[in-house]
Amino acid sequence: MDALELVRLNLLSPMVLGFALGIVAALVKSDVKLPEALHSGLSAYLLLAIGLKGGIELGKAPLGELSGPLIATLAVGLTSPLWCFATLRGLGKLGVADAAAIAAHYGSVSVVTFTACGTFLDAAGVAYEGFMSALVAFLEVPAIIVAIFLARRTTAGTAHWGETLREVVFGKSNLLLLGGVAIGALSGPAAEQVKPFFVDPFRGALTLFLIDMGVLAARRLGDLRATGGFLVAFALLMPLVNGAIGALVGDLAGLSLGGTTVFATMVASASYIAAPVAVRIALPEANPALYLTSSLALTFPFNLTVGIPVYHAIARWLHA
Amino acid sequence: MDALELVRLNLLSPMVLGFALGIVAALVKSDVKLPEALHSGLSAYLLLAIGLKGGIELGKAPLGELSGPLIATLAVGLTSPLWCFATLRGLGKLGVADAAAIAAHYGSVSVVTFTACGTFLDAAGVAYEGFMSALVAFLEVPAIIVAIFLARRTTAGTAHWGETLREVVFGKSNLLLLGGVAIGALSGPAAEQVKPFFVDPFRGALTLFLIDMGVLAARRLGDLRATGGFLVAFALLMPLVNGAIGALVGDLAGLSLGGTTVFATMVASASYIAAPVAVRIALPEANPALYLTSSLALTFPFNLTVGIPVYHAIARWLHA
Amino acid sequence: MDALELVRLNLLSPMVLGFALGIVAALVKSDVKLPEALHSGLSAYLLLAIGLKGGIELGKAPLGELSGPLIATLAVGLTSPLWCFATLRGLGKLGVADAAAIAAHYGSVSVVTFTACGTFLDAAGVAYEGFMSALVAFLEVPAIIVAIFLARRTTAGTAHWGETLREVVFGKSNLLLLGGVAIGALSGPAAEQVKPFFVDPFRGALTLFLIDMGVLAARRLGDLRATGGFLVAFALLMPLVNGAIGALVGDLAGLSLGGTTVFATMVASASYIAAPVAVRIALPEANPALYLTSSLALTFPFNLTVGIPVYHAIARWLHA
Amino acid sequence: MPDPLPTVALKRVTIVGEAVLETRLVALIRAAGAKGFTRLACSGEGSRGVRASDWEGANVKLETLVSPAVADAILSALARDYFEHFAVVAYVDEVHVVRGDKYI
């Protein structure tokens, strides 16, 4: 399949079209937003399902195969907030709290972007390691911790470290993801019983969720003015840098072509579920308009439409 | 299959039985009503799914085949509010606002009735044009606009036309329906990915939704006293008139036996999602008890149980 | 399959693991609780689905086969609250209202436990009578009525009998269960249409629901102090007694090995959906901490993990 | 600026109670003479902290605008039927209602 065909495949997937529908709906001020309760339930479903799929594969994978990718994940999770922070401070001249808050988002991972990448690869007929979603949980947490630590180092810290740590590790999204992994890994063949709920309808549910994400992203677009030119550039270029680094590291860690694409996408993506909540509490002096708008209204759509095929191209180039 | 068998098939379908369960539950004052958030989410799901199915077929249908039915749809959508309005004013002696409000409902279309008809035909083994659900969106809107215009012509209009138009066209139900059509048509074979969510469980979800509709319909029954004898007759006879006209026009437009049945049902049905919201805002002086009770508590159950098989019989007679 | 293997099979099923995840989440104070609206909608879905499955099988079963199990169900439903009440009064020295309230719960049945048993048997490859879920409705109601009557006999009754009866019989859970049975039985082969919604995804939906149940059960654990040693013993031993009696009666009623296991589980289980609501209204002077904690935080997890395999072992021993 | 609208001082009775009581509390309010009410889903904690059933929807908050006499009637009926065994909080304050004569 050539590059253009892959882009087309990605842009015209039901998921990306759903996201576009959400944006259009918000722009024409049509109230298609799902009720709060459904959005939150759908989000719990997706996290569990992703974990479960990862867990089922994890149960089958030989432990040796896992160690390389796991180390790579932790390495990237611990270091990427550092280079994001440095860029934001050095080039962007942002304050400590804002820079750390944004670094937490870009160091962490967007579960929905991750999933969209898997769907893209399935459609393109490219295989990837099934245990990748178990890695998401290990990439999600460390970056948030590191970034908060970066800020607290310099600012007068009334932060209770234990509490912050507890909240990130036991946060809803992480717990559901890890819980899904555990259920999938432990229940073995019995997990087949729940596939008609967690696996088969997954992409349709994701499409519905992405309509809602489109509405939320579009609502944030109004904040772009407050964001400033530098942050717009950051939100569109940093993913490419992170994606390239991710592809390189994933390749070195011995991942397949598909696995490398997924890993690059994970690194390139920016969190907008776990990170905002943790950062809001631990770094209240950071401005949410900055970190939410850049991760949700810019980086997320960018990765969904352009990023994923690009990271795949990089991975192919590395594997050639 | 003979006529009686078809009626039995329709009455004992899970969907109609679900509706009956909702009515019974409401009558014995059992609180089986779904939470607001779920009702609204389920409704969004159904609209999207209907659109999606239509869109997938639309993508496959040659454009030439479409033009006839599309013209027929617009023609009926623009004229049926006129004859409904005339009847309500002339025979029913209703006020301008009330007559226009009711005409908006009967000119527009009930998405659930439409869907129940599709299910009925599937069970009866009768094929119908897959793009019909794309037509629903084109029948839903014009009638509401025409009816509101009828009222505003004569009453002192503080109505902002632009706003009213925007609200009907970009109303939640229309946007989700059209959005589903677009996603289905554009994503082509990739739409297969979301069928286990939007297509396979569709009828079950509809059954659950109809239980809820039964509760809502039963709650309106108490308003029947306020409705008056003429409106009861109108709500039970007008669908037959409209259904017969719909069958004739659909047949002329070159639709198949199944397609003619669906089209007749669309024309015969009365809106209770899009129309009430638009009318409440644009014609606030109209009495909601009149238009809601007639469309939801009378015409909807009538069509669901008796109407659909009758329209099918008419279509068969025309096609014989 | 040997006993240990069966226990393992049960403990590592996705459903039991989901319950464990909910408990863990609550203990680490992670807020994974589903929104109220979803919990209630999921609960309605499960009740309908269980009824529907039962109804489909009921429609196929010869009436003669049913009479034995039906009589057995009514007999147990009418008598088990008596022996529970006697135990709680005699051994536990509980007040009349509290004893009656708890007896209502243990005489009635837990729909989720019932379902978990079915899933367990499916996984173990043991067949059971498909109409069992229709019996659940007949076991759920009588015990609650009998227990309330026990209390009202001695306390000054301001209770309106008619109202209490109406509320239990037409309570949400009973109506949805019976409604599902009716839809399944009446729609015959047409019920196939809704299986991709009500049957295939059922166990996955149950897994999600059980995560929520785990959270609720864990929250009740704090009330254990108020419960006292006797009630803890009662909540863990009474199910064994009731399960053994249930196995015996089910066997006598001519049920298969699987059917006997299900029946024993039904008798052993304690209600926490229908009974609490009815009891709260009819016996307001009873302490909810006692009946909710024992049935939800003790008996439910006990049956889910240990009870079901034990009742199966008893049934096998009886059938040997 | 237009003349301020005339308003009528009315009592607002607020009742927060277990959700299982909703139908009964509404009937009580109606019986005491209230012309209408507004219902909000809520949750809460108090000294007692026992709920009939967590999945029956925690608490319900009912607000009704009434005359002083009807307010007293509501509170008395509440005290008689619910205060002993149920988790119910009730209080009254005064608000200035536009078209207030509609509600008395």
Next chain:
Amino acid sequence: MPDPLPTVALKRVTIVGEAVLETRLVALIRAAGAKGFTRLACSGEGSRGVRASDWEGANVKLETLVSPAVADAILSALARDYFEHFAVVAYVDEVHVVRGDKYI
């Protein structure tokens, strides 16, 4: 114990109306000069009891903290545009707001 915080007495305008009116009522409040508002989903019954559409979410309750002048402006606008044909209840009371000067 610390010194009591200084508070500012403000009007709290409460509007309960049909959910279909939500966007419009918010615009009205804003236009009348309110700096913010809080929105709650609710349901209710009144003398009229007609709803545009049961599945549009029953009623909405809007609360806004404003100066007396803005309160009057809101009520007047409501009376002009909504009281005749829509199910709308509106009332005012006084509350003591911390950092109250933010809202006027």
Next chain:
Amino acid sequence: MPDPLPTVALKRVTIVGEAVLETRLVALIRAAGAKGFTRLACSGEGSRGVRASDWEGANVKLETLVSPAVADAILSALARDYFEHFAVVAYVDEVHVVRGDKYI
């Protein structure tokens, strides 16, 4: 008609804040001496208009009936910990509570 029920005048403290703060605000209320509270989900707009995360449930409204001293303690703690960086509105009014002595 029965004798009017005796009521106790109490302060009602209302806090509207970002939903991510819920657990912390409840802890603050408890620590300040409140015996209970009622929690409502809500949303809103203000001058600031930034939310941590739209899907964490917008805002939460907490209402607690307390003595004047506890009301002051709650407001002071709020001012100290939350007013600078978080979207929090707080106000006090007086209501007449049946069995009001239960809450002080």
